[in-house]
Amino acid sequence: MVVKIENLVKSYGDFVALDHFSLEIEEGEVFGLLGPNGSGKSTTMNCLLSLLQYDEGTIEVFGQEMKPDSYELKKDIGVILQNVAVFDELNVEENIDYFCGLYIKDKKKRKQLVEEAMEFVEITEYRKFYPKKLSGGLLRRLNIACGIAHKPKLIILDEPTVAVDPQSRNKILEGIQKLNENGATIIYTTHYMEEVEQICTRILIMDHGRSIAVGTTDELKAMIDLGETITMELPELSDEIRSLIEALPHVIGVEYDGAFLKVRFSKGKHNLIRLLDVMKEHDVTFRGVHSELPTLNDVFLEITGKELRD
Amino acid sequence: MLRYIYKIKIVLRTPVAIFWTLVFPIFLGMLFYFMFGNIDLEQQFSKIPMGVYAEIENENFMQMLNEVKTEDDEPMFDVHIYDSVEEADKALISDDIDGYVIVREKEETESNEKDTSGIDGVLGEDDIMNNSIFSNVGQEVIGGMLPNDMSKEEIISWMIANKDLITDFVKESGNEGVEDFDFDRDMDLDNIAGQVQSMMNNTSSEYEMVVRDMDVGASVIKTFLDQYIQSNEMITKAAADDPGKIMKVISGLYGEGIEIKDIPLKGEDKSPYTQYFFALIAMTCLIASQFGLENGKSIQVDQSALAARRNVAPTPKLSQVVTDFLGTYTIFSAMLMIVLAVVVFVYKQDFGSNAGLIVLNALVGGFTGQAAGTMIAVMSSGDAKKKDSLCVLFFMGSSFLSGLMWADITYYLEEKLPIVNRINPATLIVNGFRSIAVFGNYRQYFTNLATLFGIGVLFILISAAKLRRQKYASI
Numbered sequence: 001m002v003v004k005i006e007n008l009v010k011s012y013g014d015f016v017a018l019d020h021f022s023l024e025i026e027e028g029e030v031f032g033l034l035g036p037n038g039s040g041k042s043t044t045m046n047c048l049l050s051l052l053q054y055d056e057g058t059i060e061v062f063g064q065e066m067k068p069d070s071y072e073l074k075k076d077i078g079v080i081l082q083n084v085a086v087f088d089e090l091n092v093e094e095n096i097d098y099f100c101g102l103y104i105k106d107k108k109k110r111k112q113l114v115e116e117a118m119e120f121v122e123i124t125e126y127r128k129f130y131p132k133k134l135s136g137g138l139l140r141r142l143n144i145a146c147g148i149a150h151k152p153k154l155i156i157l158d159e160p161t162v163a164v165d166p167q168s169r170n171k172i173l174e175g176i177q178k179l180n181e182n183g184a185t186i187i188y189t190t191h192y193m194e195e196v197e198q199i200c201t202r203i204l205i206m207d208h209g210r211s212i213a214v215g216t217t218d219e220l221k222a223m224i225d226l227g228e229t230i231t232m233e234l235p236e237l238s239d240e241i242r243s244l245i246e247a248l249p250h251v252i253g254v255e256y257d258g259a260f261l262k263v264r265f266s267k268g269k270h271n272l273i274r275l276l277d278v279m280k281e282h283d284v285t286f287r288g289v290h291s292e293l294p295t296l297n298d299v300f301l302e303i304t305g306k307e308l309r310d
Numbered sequence: 311m312l313r314y315i316y317k318i319k320i321v322l323r324t325p326v327a328i329f330w331t332l333v334f335p336i337f338l339g340m341l342f343y344f345m346f347g348n349i350d351l352e353q354q355f356s357k358i359p360m361g362v363y364a365e366i367e368n369e370n371f372m373q374m375l376n377e378v379k380t381e382d383d384e385p386m387f388d389v390h391i392y393d394s395v396e397e398a399d400k401a402l403i404s405d406d407i408d409g410y411v412i413v414r415e416k417e418e419t420e421s422n423e424k425d426t427s428g429i430d431g432v433l434g435e436d437d438i439m440n441n442s443i444f445s446n447v448g449q450e451v452i453g454g455m456l457p458n459d460m461s462k463e464e465i466i467s468w469m470i471a472n473k474d475l476i477t478d479f480v481k482e483s484g485n486e487g488v489e490d491f492d493f494d495r496d497m498d499l500d501n502i503a504g505q506v507q508s509m510m511n512n513t514s515s516e517y518e519m520v521v522r523d524m525d526v527g528a529s530v531i532k533t534f535l536d537q538y539i540q541s542n543e544m545i546t547k548a549a550a551d552d553p554g555k556i557m558k559v560i561s562g563l564y565g566e567g568i569e570i571k572d573i574p575l576k577g578e579d580k581s582p583y584t585q586y587f588f589a590l591i592a593m594t595c596l597i598a599s600q601f602g603l604e605n606g607k608s609i610q611v612d613q614s615a616l617a618a619r620r621n622v623a624p625t626p627k628l629s630q631v632v633t634d635f636l637g638t639y640t641i642f643s644a645m646l647m648i649v650l651a652v653v654v655f656v657y658k659q660d661f662g663s664n665a666g667l668i669v670l671n672a673l674v675g676g677f678t679g680q681a682a683g684t685m686i687a688v689m690s691s692g693d694a695k696k697k698d699s700l701c702v703l704f705f706m707g708s709s710f711l712s713g714l715m716w717a718d719i720t721y722y723l724e725e726k727l728p729i730v731n732r733i734n735p736a737t738l739i740v741n742g743f744r745s746i747a748v749f750g751n752y753r754q755y756f757t758n759l760a761t762l763f764g765i766g767v768l769f770i771l772i773s774a775a776k777l778r779r780q781k782y783a784s785i
Contacts, residue, residue, distance in 0.1 A: 085615035089323035102623035
């Protein structure tokens, strides 16, 4: 077990940020912590890193209690925080060297690690650039390089792709997968469900400081009734047709906004065929149609009754 | 070492830090230089105008006043004699004199037995500061070792007859430069005999000093009066207790005689505007508090993501803070040296033989300033802006209380709340400069320096203790 959190409670006055929160992370996992803003993801990470005091519960890392002075444990942990944490006065290479130097004393070894870190996030050509001269994406990559240069066994990434362009985001996500392939256990917190689905081997959904559901993507989707959502571009929809659609087998919801018809089906076969038959029989013209399998947002919506991105 | 080097790089690449510790003091110094630079320094040093109103005749006191000289052998005082207190007050209020001394017959009251030298308090009208100083000179001068009615020549003869003993005592005094003391060469017999005679004969006077503001001139008058009275006490008490001590007294007067002559505006600092440069250097020292503040903030998790990242590293935060402190202090010291070099070589401020001590005082001042900034960052709660404000408050408050903005505040505090003057870093820095450059008082200088350093160490220890225990309830 790389990380074990049991019954963690953290309050800010009357506000309970973590309410008996627990999780377990095995070696080699890419563990996603998914939840809306304010759900307690960052608080969990800060408690895990002993940056924050907590009221109750236990936290173990690599089988040992995590405390502020657990320096031996900290050597094997890499942290990439939500906000970019680098020195504006040091260039790319110096920044990575500085933070790597907090972990690695040997100058020769550190030099090699800094080179590898720059290559890993593909910023070698910007080594003499100061942070203010870097784009948002490059800055994020520098932020990651500073956190992973010492080759930690456990890497904690707290929303590392916030305000990053799609190209840089993909690079970051690819890099995280590569780190995992190289043997690191990853904890990835985000409110972007697509990212979690893309890279995480296991996911914990949290809300109001509590763990709502945990499992692989498929396991989570299996927890809900929703099978698929069919969306149809439709100029108009009569009440008669709407009633016919609502009467179809497996239909659990129908929404129409004047342009798009969205029909939600529970798990079952031939839903699209039945829907198209209704349209054909009543000579209803539509422009396009597509079917979506349930997403983590659907999982979150069904469990909590609200959207993941609120 | 790595972090130390990077800290130095970080500071050197921070324009704001360079501006306030290097550019700003040099610029301000340049303003002083152009404002006052054309003043002929030698002409500016004039005698200190002072008055005497003598209810009783005291020839020795008057003689001593007229004999006190600067290092350049110029009379120290321009003495005006007044026939009444009213007349003296009028001269004081119209700024004709910096202060006056009332010489009156000593009243044989209980209070006269106390040593009340120093400022008693503010009395009277028109903000006149009234300073009563009583002499304790007894009748039993020198306990029969020397008769009271000896003439100056007789005292000189007596000293020559006992020159071996006096030489021994001078050498045993341990004062600077006495190792190769030579009685015939170094002993100003006429001066010392004059003092001994003055003290022997001066047995029944008391002195009251009246000044309007405790400015430099008034300080010099007070210093002279203190020295004069203390010398009286020394020669009478010591000799009365043990007639054998007369040699010590005379050997002491060898040093004291020089001191009386040198303490006021010792001559190392003749420039009327050197004070501005001292204030400038003191201010630069306090600016170091900003370095300390940034160091303190940069390790506090609730201040920045950068601090959080440093906290999750396996390097103890205390070690990181110490390295940061050393890095910023190195840069501060280097910048201070540049500022001082510009002050000396470009702005032509000659600190003379005191240059080393002035540098030392500034370095210790910077250390304490930086330590204060660190403590403010560590001890205060709230966001960065609040900490910044507190540091500015410290900077401005300490400067104000030291008289950098309003000179009289230190004298007011000396009366009402003297502890502030003993512990306020800016006051200690400024007094450190003044004590050597203006008064040549090395004892005062080293006392100030030790206190200043002690306060800095205390700030560091408090910060370290707090950092070790610091946990965060919220980030």
